[in-house]
Amino acid sequence: MNKIKKTSLAIACAFMSINVHANDIYAHLSDSEHFRTYPYIDRAYEEQANKQYAAALAEVDHALIIAPKHIPFLKFAYQLAVSAQKPVKTQLKYLSQIPKDQRGDDILNMWLQDAKKGKFYTNSQLKNIADTLTEKQMRSLFLDNLYNLNKHHGTTSALKWSEGKPLQYKSLAALRFEAYNLYAQKQYAKAQPILETLHHGSHSNETDLKFLALNTLANGHENKALSYGAKLTSVSDQQAFYGQYIEHLLATYQYSKAKVELNQLHAKDALPESLAKQRDYLNSLDKQSLNAFSAMTPCLKTTLTEIGENKKAQAIRQLKQCDPQTDSTMWIKLASELGLYHQIEAIDFKHASAKKLKTMVLLSHYKQQKAWSKVINLLHDDYHWESLSRELAYAYSQQRQYKKAAQILFRTYKIDHHNSDLNHAVFNALKLPNGDELAASMINYGLKTHKRKLLADPHVVQNIIDIALRKVELFSPQIVADANKTKVTLSPQVWQMQHQCQVLQEATPTTDFLKQATAYCLADSDPLKAAQHYRASLNGQPTQQQALTLAQWFTKGEDYNTSAIYWHKAVRTNDDLKKLTPYSRYLYIQTLNETGQTKLANQRWLASDFDPHNEQWWQLGIEIAKNMGDQNLLISRIEQGADNTQSSVLTKDFARYIAKNNDKALAERLFKKDKSGNASAFLGYQTYQEDPALAQRAFASAYQHPKYKKDVNMIAQYADIANKNGDTVLASQLYKAAIDQELTKPAPDKKLLTYLQSSHKNINLGWKYNVAGWIGTDQQQAMPGVSNSTGNYFLYGEAKYYFEHPWLPRSAVSIATLSNGGFADTSSDNTTDLDLSYQVQPIANHDTYLKAGVRQRLIGDDHKTRPYIRVSSNVLSNDKWSKEWKPDLNHWLYQNLYADGLLYLDNIHDYILFGRYEIGQTFKIKNDYQQRLTPYTFIQWADDSNNTSTVTGLGASWNWKSHNTKYNGLDVDSEVGLEWQHTLQSSQVNKSDDAVLLRFSFAF
Secondary structure, rough: OOHHHHHHHHHHHHHHHOOOOOOOOOOOOHHHHHHHHHHHHHHHHHHHHHOOOOHHHHHHHHHHHOOOOHHHHHHHHHHHHHOOOOOOHHHHHHHHOOOOHHHHOHHHHHHHOOOOOOOOOHHHHHHHOOOOOOHHHHHHHHHHHHHHHHHHHHHOHHHHHOOOOOOHHHHHHHHHHHHHHHHOOOHHHHHHHHHHHHHOOOOOOOHHHHHHHHHHOOOOHHHHHHHHHHHHOOHHHHHHHHHHHHHHHOOOOOOHHHHHHHHHHHOOOOOHHHHHHHHHHHHOOOOOOOOHHHHHOOOOHHHHHHHOOHHHHHHHHHHHHOOOOHHHHHHHHHHHHHHOHHHHHOOOOOHHHHHHHHHHHHHHHHHHOEEEEEEEEHHHOOOOOHHHHHHHHHHHHHHHHHHHHHHHHHHHHHHHHHHHHHHHHHHOOOOOOHHOOOOOOOHHHHHHHHHHHHHHHHHHHHHHHHHHHHHHHHOOOHHHHHHHHHHOOOOOOOOHHOOOOOHHHOOOOOOOHHHHHHHHOOOOHHHHHHHHHHHOOOOOOOOHHHHHHHHHHHOOOOOOOHHHHHHHOOOOOOHHHHHHHHHHHHHHHHHHHHHHHHHHHHHHHHHHHOOOOOOOHHHHHHHHHHHHOHHHHHHHHHHHHHHOOOHHHHHHHHHHHHHHHHHHHHHHHHHHHHOOHHHHHHHHHHHOOOOHHHHHHHHHHHHOHHHHOOOOOHHHHHHHHHHOOOOOHHHHHHHHHHHHHHHHHOOOOOHHHHHHHHHOOOOOOOOEEEEEEEEOOOOOOOEOEEOOOOOOEEEEEEEEEEEOOOOOOOEEEEEEEEEEEOOOOOOOOOOOEEEEEEOOOOOOOOOOOEEEEEEEEEEEEOOEEEEEEEEEEEOOOOOOHOOOOOOOOEHHHHHHHHEEEEEEEOOOOEEEEEEEEEEEEEEEOHHHHHHEEEEEEEEEEEEEEOOOOEEEEEEEEEEEEEEEEEEOEEEEEEEEEEEEEEEEEOOOOOOOOEEEEEEEEEEE
16 A cells, blocks of 8 residues: 555544544633634644645644643644654644543554554553553554564564563453464473463363363373363364374374374274374284383483473483483484484494384485485495385486486386386486487386286386387387377387388288388388378278378379379368478379369469479479470479579579570570579580580679689689680689689699699690600601601790680791701701791680791701691590590500691692501509600601601600699690601602601690
C-alpha cells in the first residue's frame, strides 16, 4: 500500500472512531469560550476543507489554549493530527487528555496502526503503552504485535521478543503461540511450564493437553507423559502421541517397551505404515538381543539420558569418557546421534558386528553429506556385500567414474540377475564417451539366458532402442525387431540410415519389420527390387505412408506405371501433395511426366515451391519441357537453371547449346547473369576446341570474378586459348599472373609451374634466338634450305622478332647468318651468307612455316643478292613424340618427320628440297636441368637441283635446359649429339660412303 493509501486509511479510521460534527463542537462551552474560540475553529474547518491539515491543527491548538479540557476540541485535534500524519506521540498528546471512559478504542487503534508490521517493544515501552489502555486492550495489542512479528520477522524473532515479557500482558492465545512454537523448535524445557500453566487453567483444551503430553515426553519424563496421554480423548491425538512415544522408545533403545507398544497398535489396526518395518525388525529379535539394549554400561546410559534431555554438550563430554571397545555397537549409535563421525572414523573396532555397524553409520553420514570420495574409500574393500556393492557403484557414478560403476553393477547382475542392476550398469556405461559398445555387451550377455525376462522390462527395451538408434549393429537384427515389437519406435530404415545393411545380409528376415528393413537396404542399389520386397511384407492394403514409400521406390526403379498406382493412393488431395517432402514431390511429378501426363506434370512443377538452387528440380523441368516439345521453354529453363544453381551439368548443357548454335546473344546473357564466374568458365571449357574465340571471351568473363583470378588452372587455359588465337600479349600477361599466383602457395605444384613457365617461354612474342650447326669429316652434302655448297662444317645463327600486332597472324621478322665450308689448306670453298626474311605460321597448332626473304653472300664467290620463298614443316607436330621433357614419364617414343623446300626467285630452276625422318627412344637422365638422352636412327633425302642423295644412320643426342628464370623457367634449350651417316645413294662423284658428325644447337 503506498503512502497516500495508508494516509487515507488512517484518516478513515480516525473519522470512524471520532465523529465530530460542526454543529455540536461548541456544546457545553460558556458564551465567552464559544465567542473566543469560534474564529479559530471556523478557520480550522476551512483549512481542513482545503486539505491543509497541519494549518487546521494549529488553529485548533489556539482554541485549546482557551478551552484546554474541551473534549470535542481534543477529538477534532486528534482527527487532524492523524490526517496530517503527525507522529504517535503528537496524536497521543490529545487522546490522553480524554477520560478513559470516553476514549473507546481510539488509542488502541492508534497503537495497532503504529505496530502493524510488528515492533520489538521493551518492557518500559510496554508499560507506557499499558498506561493508556485497559487490560483487555493491552492483551489484544500484545497478541496482535506478536502475530505481526511472526509474520514479518519470523517465529524465532517473535518468540525471543515474547519471552520475559510480563504475564499480565499475555492472553491465552499469546501463551499458546509461545508454547506450541517452542515445542516446534524443540525448546522443550522452555515450553514445559507454559504448557502446564495452560493445562491447569480453566480454559484448557485437548490441543493443550496433547502438546503437554508430547513435550513432557520429549523432556524425558515418560511416566508423566503417559499420564497426560491417557487423558486424551481424540483418536488422532492419541495416535500422534503414542506414535511419538514409540519413536522415543526406539530413539532411546528401549526396544522391549517399543515392541510391546508396536504390537498393541498393530492389534488395534492403528499401526502407521512408517513403523511397520520397525515392528517386524523388533519381532525378529530374541529376548537376549532386546535386553542387550537395556544392558548398556552406566556411562552409555548417562550419555543416552543427556541426549534425551537435549544436553548435547554434556552428552559429548560423557561419551568421550566411555570405552568404545565395550558395548561398541551402542557406543557407535550414540556417537552417531551426537554427530561424532570423526571419532567413529578414528577407532578400529575389534568385533565384526561393530565394524559392520561402523561401515553402515559412516556410509549413511557420507551419503547425507554427498561425500562420495569418502564412500569409495570406505567401501572399495568391502563391496562384496551385495547391498554395499550398489552403494559403491552409486558413489563411483556420482564421481563420474562411470566405467567402474558399470563394472561393479554388472558383476552384481551376473550374481543375482536383478534387472535393476543391469539397467543401472547400462545407465553408467552410456555415460562413457564410447559407452554404447559396453552397454550393448552387457545387455547381450543378459539376453543369452534371460531374454524373455529382459524384453519384458521397459527399461531394458528402451535401452536397446536408444542404442540401436545410434549403433544398430551392436544387436542382432532379431533382438532389435523383438524390442521394437514391445515398444514400436524404430523405423525399419534404421540399418540403411546407419550404413549397416551388411548386418541384415548375414541374417534371415523372419518378421515383416526385418523384411521391410531389407527392402530399405536395397532402396539405393536396386529400388525396384526394394519395392517388390517391401510390398511382399505388407498384410493387406498399404497405409498412405507405406503407399508413399512404394511409389517413391517404383519411380526410382523406373517402373512408372506401377508407381502411378501407389502415387494415386499416397496423394489423394491437394493437402496430401503439399505435405510431401520436396524430394517426394519431385518423384511424383517425374512419374506424371514419364506416364504421359506431361501437361499435369508441368502444372505441378510450376506450382511447386522448390528450392531454386536445386539442380534436380531444374533437370526435371527441362525434361518436361523436352516432352512438351517447346524449344523456347526448354532453353529458358536451361538458362534459368544454370543461373540459379550454378550447376556444372546445367551450365555445360547451356554452354553446349550456345556452342552448337553459335548463339552470341545467349552467350552475352550468360556473361551478364553469371554471378560467380562458374558458368563462363564452363562455357570456356566447352567451346575450347570448337570455338576458340568464344572460349576466350568466356574465360575473360570468368576472370573478372575473384574466385577465378586465383584459379591457376583456369588462368592457364585462358592463356593457352589467347595464345592460340594470336593474342600473345594477353597470353604472356596471363601466364605471368598464373605463375605469380602459383608461387604464392605454400607448396606450389611443380608440374603445373613447369608447364606455365614453358608455355610462357614458347609464346611467339619479342626476340627469339637460335644457334645451331655441325662439324664433320669428308662430308660433301649440301645443307637443305641453306646452301648448295659442300663442306665439313656448318654454323647457323638467327635472331627472330615476333610482333605484338603483326600484319599477319603468327608472323615474325628474321635476320640470320649462315656459314659452311671445309678444313682444307685453301678456304676458297668457305662461304658466309646474310639472310633477311618474313615468316608466317598459317596454322596455330601445326609447326608449318612460310617464309619470304632475301639472301646476300658476304664471303665466298658469287656475291649476288638472291630473293627466295621457303616452306618448312614438322609434319607430325605432336609434342607427345618430341624430345621435350615429360614430367610423368621416365622414357618415351621419339619420332620426327621434317620436310623443307626453298626456291630462288632469280632462277626458278635453282631450288633445294630436303626430307628427314628420325625415330628413337628418349630417356630421362637426371631431373636437374631436365637432362635427356635420345638414341635414334634416321633416313634422309636431299635434292639441290644439281645433286640428289639418300642417307641413313644412327645417332645419340643429349638435351638439357639451363639458366632458370621466374617466368620462363629453364630459359636455354641445349642439344649436343653424335651421328654416324651412311650414304645409300648420291649423284656426287666425290662423296664418301660414311661420315661422323657432331651436331649442336642452342635456343633462347
